[in-house]
Amino acid sequence: MPFTEELVVACRRQFPALSRRVGEHAAVYFDGPAGTQVPQRVIEAISDYLAHHNANHGGVFHSSRESDVVLDRAHQAAADLLGASDPDEVYFGANMTSLTFALSRALAQNWKQGDEIIVTRLDHDANVTPWVLAAKDAGAEVKYVDIDPADCTLNQSDFRAKLSDRTKLVAIGCASNSVGSINPLAEMTKLAQEQGALVFADAVHYAPHARIDVQAWGVDFLACSAYKFFGPHVGILWGKRSLLESVTPYKLRPAPNNLPGRWMTGTQNHECIAGVLAAIDYLADIGRILANDDSLSRPAALDGAMQGIREYEQELVTELVAQLEQIADIKVWGITDASRFDERLPTVSITHARRTPEEIAIALDEQGIFVWHGNYYALQLTETLGLEPDGMVRIGLTHYNTPEEVKRLISALRHL
Ligand SMILES: Cc1ncc(COP(=O)(O)O)c(C=O)c1O
Numbered sequence: 001m002p003f004t005e006e007l008v009v010a011c012r013r014q015f016p017a018l019s020r021r022v023g024e025h026a027a028v029y030f031d032g033p034a035g036t037q038v039p040q041r042v043i044e045a046i047s048d049y050l051a052h053h054n055a056n057h058g059g060v061f062h063s064s065r066e067s068d069v070v071l072d073r074a075h076q077a078a079a080d081l082l083g084a085s086d087p088d089e090v091y092f093g094a095n096m097t098s099l100t101f102a103l104s105r106a107l108a109q110n111w112k113q114g115d116e117i118i119v120t121r122l123d124h125d126a127n128v129t130p131w132v133l134a135a136k137d138a139g140a141e142v143k144y145v146d147i148d149p150a151d152c153t154l155n156q157s158d159f160r161a162k163l164s165d166r167t168k169l170v171a172i173g174c175a176s177n178s179v180g181s182i183n184p185l186a187e188m189t190k191l192a193q194e195q196g197a198l199v200f201a202d203a204v205h206y207a208p209h210a211r212i213d214v215q216a217w218g219v220d221f222l223a224c225s226a227y228k229f230f231g232p233h234v235g236i237l238w239g240k241r242s243l244l245e246s247v248t249p250y251k252l253r254p255a256p257n258n259l260p261g262r263w264m265t266g267t268q269n270h271e272c273i274a275g276v277l278a279a280i281d282y283l284a285d286i287g288r289i290l291a292n293d294d295s296l297s298r299p300a301a302l303d304g305a306m307q308g309i310r311e312y313e314q315e316l317v318t319e320l321v322a323q324l325e326q327i328a329d330i331k332v333w334g335i336t337d338a339s340r341f342d343e344r345l346p347t348v349s350i351t352h353a354r355r356t357p358e359e360i361a362i363a364l365d366e367q368g369i370f371v372w373h374g375n376y377y378a379l380q381l382t383e384t385l386g387l388e389p390d391g392m393v394r395i396g397l398t399h400y401n402t403p404e405e406v407k408r409l410i411s412a413l414r415h416l
Contacts, residue, residue, distance in 0.1 A: 025368030045278035174206035179334030231279030
């Protein structure tokens, strides 16, 4: 079964926020890249945890044991979402940024003067600055992979030129949270590992749009954030068992030394981790509906769900970009050639010849259309494109958006 309008309606019905109104307008949420809305079952999972299973980790009494069952199920669900075979290789934390700061500190204990790391000018700063600061403390050198400004993709020859046997770590985004470009992660990972470097992938922007597969991609670490894929505010990090066991984390003395506990700093946000489990099951259920098979395993269901979502979003973004390109004052940044849309996600950044991004975001909000403006922390990119300090306007589509919402946006932009 394809991802039909009927299925979109059924999905939308599950999200209380999507029935919001702004004055006379139905609200349109195009702010997904900054955080998606959540289905009712996520809200219920969080309150159910707090009402019935609220306890600290590792006790021998009923509520603590129940709480640990929820946490274990969440580790398994997150492993399924990321294509990992071992639930203990997945750990939770406050958000991707905090997890990346902690991991970068830990890895940098093994870096020294003369070592190099590689970051990119396409990434969110959470996949740049933690590595830059860790390298600075270790005396290692930082190399930046440039972008091709014409289509906002990573310049692969620049990457190859900067990679060497001195490279200790390469930090790459799966896709840009600003212009949607998808990076050839598996190829870049292979090249980096041939030089002995570790690869850290930032899948925060990618996760709600397409299937993540840590094993097929071969990366060493991968981070994402549940609030970008219909869950609550929790960060998720996956790493290869051998690395998570051999690298020394900054941890408290009585904290566990085994996986995943040795990387989970302090008491976790258990209620929201229960919500992460519900968000992943929401996605898996889309796959079961698409396959018309309630018994589909979660990994197989997630395969189908993400493929269906990707195809639906590709149709939406194709229409969006085609319509935007017809508005004379608007420039669309990134890949605009529809024959290359398998290289991008449905996240579109624009600028306007006469209006600032902030003015556009305010004008759209008056019509109930929510978009982000500025640099969305992809600061290297806006600096490279000469778009600071105003940045761009970001229209972030997700599977709960509709062709009618895209039409409303285009009409509002035409009448600016
Ligand atoms: C691509 C990307 N990476 C990292 C982050 C930071 O994630 P978090 O808010 O979980 O720290 C974001 C947040 O917008 C993002 O879009």
